[in-house]
Amino acid sequence: MSVARLGYLGFKASDPDAWNSFANNTLGMMSAAKGKDSDRYRIDSRAWRLAVHQGEQDDIGYAGFEVADAAAFSETAERLRQMGCDVMDESDDLKADRGVIGLVSTIDPSGVRIEIYYGGTELYELPFVSPVGVSSFMTGDQGLGHFVLATPYLEQSMKFYVEGLGMELSDIIDWDLGPGGKHKLHFFNCNRRHHTLALLPVPALPPKLLHHFMLEVGSLDDVGRANDRMERDSRIMITFGRHTNDHMCSFYGVTPSGFAVEVGYAPRDVDRTWSVVRYDSISMWGHKFIPPE
Ligand SMILES: [Fe+2]
Structure with a gap:
């Protein structure tokens, strides 16, 4: 389970x-x-x-x-x-x-x-209202979203999350970072969200374990407006694009803590017919890195 x-x-x-x-x-x-x-x-x-x-x-x-x-x-x-x-x-x-x-x-x-x-607390008596007018965040049975950890302990982490928490491998992307080498990004699901967790293998324990977390919003306009707000504040880290594996249309902005947040829309679900595959690219298009100022 x-x-x-x-x-x-x-x-x-x-x-x-x-x-x-x-x-x-x-x-x-x-x-x-x-x-x-x-x-x-x-x-x-x-x-x-x-x-x-x-x-x-x-x-x-x-x-x-x-x-x-x-x-x-x-x-x-x-x-x-x-x-x-x-x-x-x-x-x-x-x-x-x-x-x-x-x-x-x-x-x-x-x-x-x-x-x-x-047994988390529901608060229907106090409706969620976004202060900047986000139409909704997609949560429900898929939960908060996903997060990505950098770790030198891939095997032990897979054992922990797959055998321990019962998650399943969705797929693997060989992420080519040029001179930084290739990283075998592993993606894990525990419901129909393509991944709730991803692991980014790195040679040594990094100063920051969290690479990014992801929030899924209710419309493409919500992504566009979030992109505008991040651009206004010079926070864009990775431009608008679409991922190869979950098909999420998203961009990444830098948070006040230095790790990133991905804001996305229109991913595909994993279902019972899902088979593990591999990819050579993280994105179909877009997702260009913006060097920090
Ligand atoms: Fe992500």
Whole structure:
């Protein structure tokens, strides 16, 4: 049994105020009630999807994977324990802070805190309204979106995410970075979203594990307007383009923490007929790198 979806992300950021402006005014998220030691943002009916904690790392702090119910929760925790992972039963305080019914945590092979939970908080009584008019963020059964980690521990990470969390390999892209060599990007699904996680193998543990996270928006106009806002603020990192594997039409902007955010629309789903394939290019067209100023 697989985890069902990515439920939330927590970042450690050196400038939470910059994030507050970026999340609201650039990405179009909505400020939510604060966590115990975090600013929080909504993109849908859930009480929160992104938490920003003060921290010098400017990197991912944790990822929360949602499972359907108590049975799936116990089964996943047990499977991780049998693999030799140190799985912590989290306190009532932390469960209350995350707004969940059941919560355990463990550490992935690269050192990323992974939380497994069920019973997140829905907030239909307080509708999500984007401050900059994003029509919607596509979440639901596909969850928050996806994130990409750079890691020197590909084999161990695959074991953790595939055997431990129950994810499946979608495909592999040999990403040619020219003088930087080729990177075998591995993409993993846990629902019909083409990938909820991707792993970017690198020779040594990098200063930042998080390469980017992705938010899917409800229309092409939402992507275009987000692109305009990032261009206005000189934040474009990779131009508008379409990926070969998930067919997402997207662009990438730099966040206040230095890692990127991808804003995308119109991906294709994985289904029961899906077979693992490989690609030589990350994009059909577009996605040109803009060197930092
Ligand atoms: Fe992406």
